[in-house]
Amino acid sequence: MTTDRTTEALPDSPASAPLLDLQALVVAVRRRRRLWCSMALLGLLAGAAAAVLLRPEPTAVTKVLVTHQADQPNDTGTLIRTDVELLGTTRIAGRALKSLKSTEKPEDFMRDYRGTGLTNNVLEIEVTGESDADAVARAEALADAFVADHVTRMREAAEAESQALLDQRDRVQGELDEVNKSIGDRTPESDPAASASLESLFARRAELNSRIADFDERAAQARTGAPQVLAGTQIVDTPRAVRHSLPRAVGTDAAIGLALGLVLGLGLAAVGTVVADRPVLRREIAAGLGASVIAELRHPPRRPAGRWQRRRTRAARERLTRSLARAVRDGTGPVSLLELGCARGTGAIALDLAGALTAQGPVVVVDGLPDRRLAGLRPKPGAPAVVTAERAAAVPYETRRLGVGSAVPGTVWADLQHLGTRTVLVVRAGHVSTAWLHTVARQLADQLIEVIGVVLLDSDRRDRSDGTLWDGPRTVRPDRSERPARPSGAGLPRTERPPMPAARIPDTEQEAR
Known part of the structure; x- marks a missing residue:
């Protein structure tokens, strides 16, 4: 008599998910260092000012x-x-x-x-x-x-x-x-x-x-x-x-204000992170969108960067451009780049990608961003042409089109299919909530838009989580006295490679023959 073995809860199943992910919380709080550093600095200045202005009476x-x-x-x-x-x-x-x-x-x-x-x-x-x-x-x-x-x-x-x-x-x-x-x-x-x-x-x-x-x-x-x-x-x-020593009083009050401001800032950052529920780890973003993270890139700096930093950023953008160019050439149909909280970075990536694709033929960038960011730029000599979404119909059929759009709240989902039947999502870490990531994935699936992958911007350098999804079957190791259970959850996205199924040992001599 054989018995069916009950499948155990997998580590990444919703039932076994932790109530509070400490790794994500630490990363999110560290990313909001501007908040708690500002609070600490404000407490430092407030303590020093209080020591100077509220001097004790004789x-x-x-x-x-x-x-x-x-x-x-x-x-x-x-x-x-x-x-x-x-x-x-x-x-x-x-x-x-x-x-x-x-x-x-x-x-x-x-x-x-x-x-x-x-x-x-x-x-x-x-x-x-x-x-x-x-x-x-x-x-x-x-x-x-x-x-x-x-x-x-x-x-x-x-x-x-x-x-x-x-x-x-x-x-x-x-x-x-x-x-x-x-x-x-x-x-x-x-x-x-x-x-x-x-x-x-x-x-x-x-x-x-x-x-x-x-x-x-x-x-x-x-x-x-x-x-x-x-x-x-x-x-x-x-x-x-x-x-009363004024320097000592200033130092003491400033240190107390610094400590209180730092504690208050860390508390506000932690509470805001938990309440906002904005994923920052690769595995969370990949799980929310149902697509793998194919590349990472630092957010373009607003200030002039140093030579070493510019060289490192340029090398990362070149690798990203080559990777996206291969993905676009290997498939069929127009491709679009949809941004989630990083319109400026998405526009720069689109122009680099269009420049890399011009070697194989003419390329036109279709600007579908809400503020027409790319269409308003002055074109550089030899750069691909940029047209608005209204003028995309006049583009010749043999010209490759590269659409650039947005998937932020308020997007008209039916217009995204005109930008491309395949898309690459450019997501800024910690910008949108988990619920909105699920909404984007569902709306793109309803519009029959294939998601090639996710480009993650402004990610945490210390993030060691895996952003690659695996669609392999989930199996469990059977016992010698039991038959293996049917693989459950096949086709569901996973952020880790499933274990290989163990070889079944025959129970009887007849089965061995």
Whole structure:
């Protein structure tokens, strides 16, 4: 019993096509280098201009050592954050303005400075002003106002704590006076009947004396601890103006602008490439048009090129002309060149091809381009004649005609057959979408116009894809226990040569005979 083997998905089938071709994306982004280079240059200039035009205001900075009565080694910065918030109050801003004898409102002055807690006990104050001297004066006044406010608060807190302890001591002293008054001059020996009550009074007096001594000691410690806190809070870094280096700022901002512009440009180029879906690789263009790429040529430069570049371009155009001339001579019927996004290059190729064909007889170039680009040129001595499509009917029958037309959107497809029954498509890479390539191939097939091949202009130099289509059958290697499947997809265009079919091994001795 034999079983039919299911044909596997081929690499170039639509089902196995990748959702995003990274090679095509990289090539398309590299081709749009003008966009992202312009964006990078724009970001560079914008960053440099921002550094020059948006120069920072004169700034002064100072550092204050702040000591707290409740300082703990494991403090998470709560106290210094409290000091930062207290710095941004109208009370301290008003004191600083008062020392400066300024009429500015404290609310407005608070927007010109800020505090930052560097450590648990170091506060940095940054102040802006109209000039460096003004900024330094304002920073000094603000630091003095903060230190004075902190010292005042610490002193008031110490005095309040000491006074509370002294008040408790006075209250206990009053109780002690009452106990002493109750004891009087009595002793347990003089009054044996009241010895028990006297002993309790003596114990109470001893307790009260101990509490009074404790309150005195704590009040003394509170008064003694305040001077340490007050003396520890001071300005440890005198106010100084912050020096801003303009070249460094320009370099930093320009580098940041360059990076941001480059990233933005690459992102726009990638998104535009994916959205536009304009093929740039040889295999994509060949698959879209259903014809092989027979030649490649760089786009004619608009500026005068160098000697080496002119020689290289001239050699490539001569090879292309010889190849097209052979294709035209080997076939029958008029031939046309149809452009897709490269009318100027197509016209130059047509004139070169017509000049190469004049050796075998008279040649007339029929200009079917929308703007009559070739018909408006001044003919050179010995060059083939150029006529418009309306005057093509007057050309003698024995004269070879070479049509030049366009297949861009808006083309009248029925007019292309009058230019030639065979055509060579001259396509500029990355100019039209995949959908339009399919439209051109379908319309040419409907008009019974044979596509000889595709000439690719302005292609990527690093493109290593194959632009040749193969119409061979697609086969799969059979197993020994199965019969080979029927070749599927025969006649479909491929961009790679199909594998050779493997020899079938006979299953039985009878089959071998």
